[in-house]
Amino acid sequence: xxxxxxxxxxxxxxxxxxxxxxxxxxxxxxxxxxxxxxxxxxxxxxxxxxxxxxxxxxxxxxxxxxxxxxxxxxxxxxxxxxxxxxxxxxxxxxxxxxxxxxxxxxxxxxxxxxxxxxxxxxxxxxxxxxxxxxxxxxxxxxxxxxxxxxxxxxxxxxxxxxxxxxxxxxxxxxxxxxxxxxxxxxxxxxxxxxxxxxxxxxxxxxxxxxxxxxxxxxxxxxxxxxxxxxxxxxxxxxxxxxxxxxxxxxxxxxxxxxxxxxxxxxxxxxxxxxxxxxxxxxxxxxxxxxxxxxxxxxxxxxxxxxxxxxxxxxxxxxxxxxxxxxxxxxxxxxxxxxxxxxxxxxxxxxxxxxxxxxxxxxxxxxxxxxxxxxxxxxxxxxxxxxxxxxxxxxxxxxxxx
Amino acid sequence: xxxxxxxxxxxxxxxxxxxxxxxxxxxxxxxxxxxxxxxxxxxxxxxxxxxxxxxxxxxxxxxxxxxxxxxxxxxxxxxxxxxxxxxxxxxxxxxxxxxxxxxxxxxxxxxxxxxxxxxxxxxxxxxxxxxxxxxxxxxxxxxxxxxxxxxxxxxxxxxxxxxxxxxxxxxxxxxxxxxxxxxxxxxxxxxxxxxxxxxxxxxxxxxxxxxxxxxxxxxxxxxxxxxxxxxxxxxxxxxxxxxxxxxxxxxxxxxxxxxxxxxxxxxxxxxxxxxxxxxxxxxxxxxxxxxxxxxxxxxxxxxxxxxxxxxxxxxxxxxxxxxxxxxxxxxxxxxxxxxxxxxxxxxxxxxxxxxxxxxxxxxxxxxxxxxxx
Numbered sequence: 001x002x003x004x005x006x007x008x009x010x011x012x013x014x015x016x017x018x019x020x021x022x023x024x025x026x027x028x029x030x031x032x033x034x035x036x037x038x039x040x041x042x043x044x045x046x047x048x049x050x051x052x053x054x055x056x057x058x059x060x061x062x063x064x065x066x067x068x069x070x071x072x073x074x075x076x077x078x079x080x081x082x083x084x085x086x087x088x089x090x091x092x093x094x095x096x097x098x099x100x101x102x103x104x105x106x107x108x109x110x111x112x113x114x115x116x117x118x119x120x121x122x123x124x125x126x127x128x129x130x131x132x133x134x135x136x137x138x139x140x141x142x143x144x145x146x147x148x149x150x151x152x153x154x155x156x157x158x159x160x161x162x163x164x165x166x167x168x169x170x171x172x173x174x175x176x177x178x179x180x181x182x183x184x185x186x187x188x189x190x191x192x193x194x195x196x197x198x199x200x201x202x203x204x205x206x207x208x209x210x211x212x213x214x215x216x217x218x219x220x221x222x223x224x225x226x227x228x229x230x231x232x233x234x235x236x237x238x239x240x241x242x243x244x245x246x247x248x249x250x251x252x253x254x255x256x257x258x259x260x261x262x263x264x265x266x267x268x269x270x271x272x273x274x275x276x277x278x279x280x281x282x283x284x285x286x287x288x289x290x291x292x293x294x295x296x297x298x299x300x301x302x303x304x305x306x307x308x309x310x311x312x313x314x315x316x317x318x319x320x321x322x323x324x325x326x327x328x329x330x331x332x333x334x335x336x337x338x339x340x341x342x343x344x345x346x347x348x349x350x351x352x353x354x355x356x357x358x359x360x361x362x363x364x365x366x367x368x369x370x371x372x373x374x375x376x377x378x379x380x381x382x383x384x385x386x387x388x389x390x391x392x393x394x395x396x397x398x399x400x401x
Numbered sequence: 402x403x404x405x406x407x408x409x410x411x412x413x414x415x416x417x418x419x420x421x422x423x424x425x426x427x428x429x430x431x432x433x434x435x436x437x438x439x440x441x442x443x444x445x446x447x448x449x450x451x452x453x454x455x456x457x458x459x460x461x462x463x464x465x466x467x468x469x470x471x472x473x474x475x476x477x478x479x480x481x482x483x484x485x486x487x488x489x490x491x492x493x494x495x496x497x498x499x500x501x502x503x504x505x506x507x508x509x510x511x512x513x514x515x516x517x518x519x520x521x522x523x524x525x526x527x528x529x530x531x532x533x534x535x536x537x538x539x540x541x542x543x544x545x546x547x548x549x550x551x552x553x554x555x556x557x558x559x560x561x562x563x564x565x566x567x568x569x570x571x572x573x574x575x576x577x578x579x580x581x582x583x584x585x586x587x588x589x590x591x592x593x594x595x596x597x598x599x600x601x602x603x604x605x606x607x608x609x610x611x612x613x614x615x616x617x618x619x620x621x622x623x624x625x626x627x628x629x630x631x632x633x634x635x636x637x638x639x640x641x642x643x644x645x646x647x648x649x650x651x652x653x654x655x656x657x658x659x660x661x662x663x664x665x666x667x668x669x670x671x672x673x674x675x676x677x678x679x680x681x682x683x684x685x686x687x688x689x690x691x692x693x694x695x696x697x698x699x700x701x702x703x704x705x706x707x708x709x710x711x712x713x714x715x716x717x718x719x720x721x722x723x724x725x726x727x728x729x730x731x732x733x734x735x736x737x738x739x740x741x742x743x744x745x746x747x748x749x750x751x752x753x754x755x756x757x758x759x760x761x762x763x764x765x766x767x768x769x770x771x772x773x774x
Binding site: 271273276277282286287288294295297298299301302303305306307309310312313314316317320322327330333334385387388389391392393395396397398399400 | 404405656659660667668670671673676677679680681683684687688689690691692694695710713716717720764765766768769770772773774
């Protein structure tokens with residue numbers, strides 16, 4: 001068939017063939033196995049220590065093609081791919097078991113905000129750094145006295161002629177101790193609540209910025225407290241309008257909820273029932289002989305299957321323009337509660353083995369630590385109670401509150 | 402196939418919605434109940450199902466039907482759930498039509514399928530014998546006798562058995578399971594009409610030395626058990642669709658009430674205790690909707706995952722619908738307990754649909770077994 005008569009399907013097939021060939025030629029063999037530990041994940045940034053030459057090369061090659069963020073426009077360092085092409089890239093990467101070359105809050109959070117609200121200059125400056133993994137970003141939203149009621153945040157940005165001066169404290173800033181820059185919600189007007197907040201980009205190397213790691217009930221964590229003491233920030237580092245930061249924050253929180261809502265899906269390597277079959281005794285008919293626990297597992301797996309189906313249905317509804325925006329709150333609520341249920345069951349199935357906190361046998365308490373960590377799923381990114389409030393108000397349109 | 406509705410399915414859903422809300426709203430069920438109608442359904446409504454083509458959904462084009470899939474039958478069932486219309490759609494146009502088009506002999510198909518398509522007959526499927534559904538626990542027997550079979554046993558919860566022209570009886574036989582089409586006039590067959598909690602009617606059927614000829618067999622004894630499993634899966638998913646429609650309707654009415662009712666000088670929908678429960682219920686309804694769509698697709702594609710998905714979908718639909726009707730009554734408060742309000746009718750129907758071919762517990766047990774634990 002000549003190029004002149006090629007249909008879109010043909011060109012997608014060509015894209016698939018070329019993509020596969022390129023991945024086969026360019027993805028190092030070490031990058032074609034699932035990450036085993038946190039250290040196998042590439043976060044990029046000025047201070048990132050590559051675990052291997054293969055990891056560095058894989059990021060460089062994918063970054064050059066813009067395939068670290070395939071759907072962002074080419075002029076901002078993205079791949080410029082359509083959603084169907086990006087889906088093909090994902091499928092081909094999965095088929096070759098290629099690792100994600102880069103993960104970052106820049107890709108998930110800041111990038112989408114800049115694409116929607118950033119100036120042309122900001123897009124051209126910051127987005128390519130994100131796609132190439134050169135700058136690692138962290139997120140400064142929550143404060144000790146601004147959790148679910150985020151808009152009550154008090155970190156102060158005084159507006160002066162030469163720029164902003166920041167004083168205050170952020171909390172739950174993931175990887176703040178390893179990040180190069182922070183995108184931050186700050187108070188620029190103390191007389192107003194939601195309309196007194198601005199969205200600022202701050203260099204973590206600025207004098208007056210300091211961080212302190214937070215230890216969780218599950219042990220060591222990527223979370224930090226971040227302190228600002230008379231930190232000077234240039235005027236050009238504001239995204240959007242002065243006092244217009246809440247709009248951007250709301251937009252990004254929706255993104256975050258979808259991401260966290262997917263936890264129930266992505267961190268499900270093995271069905272709970274398979275784990276149980278390996279660990280527990282069976283009766284003559286091959287059934288788990290712990291009848292009450294078996295029933296709980298069966299109930300969980302029905303809900304898990306339904307949640308996976310719901311994610312797929314919402315995806316189709318979204319592509320068909322039929323999804324209510326607030327439905328992401330439902331996915332976030334249900335997905336995080338489901339993941340907590342999963343790990344309650346995993347602890348019950350694991351019994352005494354899952355109670356060990358140290359040593360190689362328990363992989364340094366991996367089960368217990370994961371179980372405890374899941375308790376944050378329904379707190380971070382908007383508590384379950386906040387998600388239910390959003391559903392009641394926006395989707396069911398119940399009056400008040 | 403995608404799970405959101407394409408244009409054709411949307412049109413079918415809208416047509417069924419308009420037709421049922423116009424011709425058979427909840428008041429229709431009330432009228433049949435309050436007049437103690439012996440048949441429990443309106444023959445003119447069933448004839449109209451034939452005119453609309455709803456009864457022809459699963460019947461192949463070669464027998465005067467539309468040749469559509471279980472997904473389309475599910476759309477109609479969902480709308481039936483909204484209005485609680487009592488019709489022989491489930492027994493005849495879903496269960497019997499699916500069995501006959503899948504495994505009926507050419508003579509059986511030629512005789513029955515055009516009549517089903519035109520809504521000119523009613524057929525019933527008799528499986529259960531115990532109070533709780535357990536498909537592996539039926540004891541009715543069929544033994545070779547003369548030119549055919551002699552059947553003995555007793556069945557219950559035979560939907561539309563009281564008005565059927567023939568009953569498809571599941572019986573154990575030499576070499577497997579026999580599905581036998583028994584005309585209700587056959588000597589030895591006795592039918593006790595049972596008036597059910599949901600104002601629908603069913604039957605208890607007793608078979609004593611019932612003699613049918615060889616042509617009564619659908620499929621073969623070797624394939625009978627599989628065929629029975631399959632038709633039950635079809636029934637489970639279509640029942641899940643009806644539960645979904647019922648639950649959606651109750652939820653919509655309940656949320657409307659939360660926006661109207663005032664106590665303590667406030668609209669009760671302002672109270673967080675109710676808002677959160679309503680939001681959780683919304684999630685439950687979306688979970689069961691999504692799983693049911695997946696199960697419908699699997700059944701129409703003949704996927705090996707269909708049995709598991711059918712069990713999961715029925716289980717999840719039972720859980721969601723049950724919660725919807727509990728909350729429906731509770732959130733309406735005192736008036737929710739009155740016969741005057743429709744909510745109670747939905748609760749009653751939900752109870753029957755849950756038991757039909759296995760409630761949540763039975764379906765979770767089945768899903769666990771299918772997953773090998």
